[in-house]
Amino acid sequence: MNSILVTGGAGFLGSFLVDLLITEGYRVVVVDSLEFQVHGGRQPAYLNPGATYVWGDCSDRNLIRPILETVDAVVHLAALVGVGQSMYEIERYTHGNCDVTAVLLEEVVRVRARIRKLVVASSMSIYGEGSYVDADGNSVYPGLRSDEQLKRHEWEVRHPISGQPLQPAPTAEERPLASASVYAASKRYQEELGLMIGRTYDIPSVACRLFNAYGSRQSLANPYTGVAAIFCSRLLQGLAPVVFEDGNQLRDFVHAEDVARALHLCLTSPAADHQVFNIASGHPITVRDVARHLSRAVCGREVEPEARGQFRSGDIRHCIADISKARRLLGYSPEHQFENGLLELVSWIRHQQPGADRLEAALAEGRGHGVISG
Ligand SMILES: NC(=O)c1ccc[n+]([C@@H]2O[C@H](COP(=O)([O-])OP(=O)(O)OC[C@H]3O[C@@H](n4cnc5c(N)ncnc54)[C@H](O)[C@@H]3O)[C@@H](O)[C@H]2O)c1
DSSP states (O other), X not given: OOEEEEETTTSHHHHHHHHHHHHTTOEEEEEEOOOHHHHXXXXXXXXXXXXXXXXXXXXXXXXXXXXXXXXSEEEEOOOOXXXXXXXXXXXXXXXXXXXXXXXXXXXXHHTTTTXXXXXXXXXXXXXXXXXXXXXXXXXXXOOOOOHHHHHTXXXXXXXXXXXXXXXXXXXOTXXXXXXXXXXXXXXXXXXXXXXXXXXXXXXXXXXXXXXXXXXXXXXXXXXXXXXXXXXXXXXXXXXXXXXXXTSOOEEEEEEHXXXXXXXXXXXXXXXXXXXXXXXXXXXXXXXXXXXXXXXXXXXXXOOOOEEOOOEETTXXXXXXXXXXXXXXXXXXXXXXXXXXXXXXXXXHHHTSOOOSOOHHHHHHHHHHTTSEEO
């Protein structure tokens, strides 16, 4: 395998993968539509001069067909990324993530004899609420909290039958899936379609369920995604980060370079074929602690995040990753420590021009559409 197509390769995660693949000696072709919401109408400054960039939609058959005839593997990262926004831009997200993937896969099938690996970026969002254990240590996969519960500001998840408190537990790949947003449903579709087409046409295929990625290069123009970048932009403008609920939601933040390493392992490892993997750091952290760490890095002191009691309908409380399968089958081992990764993020953002804070407008938009309350 020496020639790889990366769709969405000008984006945040794609750019780190492209850098790694170029360093490893691959020929890399990127197809990217330079989504305005992500790139603000400009080519990003971090593009790797060693890669070939083709600007356009990866579902444009005339564009993609000749490229697919020259590559041996495809990493499909192109997607519209924004959980809350997807709940009111339903057609846009369904088209941008599902239809686009369907066309791309039809074209991959045409050249299947030469394609030695298909890697699809899936998402932890397809689990819905994370995994839990009850007081006796039994696994519980609760559904979403009701809006009535959230309006009472009772944030924690309770046992669906006994009502007893539950403890968050690492979420493993085999647990049931329960998408809670249009974005999540579209990522599940991408994952299932990729694996199904791979099995049917004997194309080794892999889906990576990525947890919350962070790092430099995350779009500062897109207020709908990337909590670390959103917090950082606010802090640099002298504003406190805003957290939903009470900010004590647990998540797993994985550095973009660790994601790139995992995607590369999926490309090269036969053990990855026809599998799904959680890709995360394995270290849970609350959203509030992310804000605290960032404020120390940006301001040299802790800035208390604003918890306005706002919540998103259908939001999950905790989701933390079990990465033992990726460790065992891929030899994946995350290298970045969160605190150090944040320092690098802050130093990068200081050299950008984040522009006006768009968070308040995005929050107002979500409230207007009825997906943010409180
Ligand atoms: N960043 C995260 O925390 C995270 C978590 C889970 C899953 N993911 C998935 O990882 C992938 C990359 O995410 P990211 O954070 O780098 O997002 P990003 O928005 O920075 O990058 C996506 C890139 O895809 C491009 N794109 C979108 N639609 C396209 C199309 N039809 N044709 C060609 N290019 C197109 C965009 O211009 C952008 O450059 C996505 O599939 C996303 O769903 C990301």
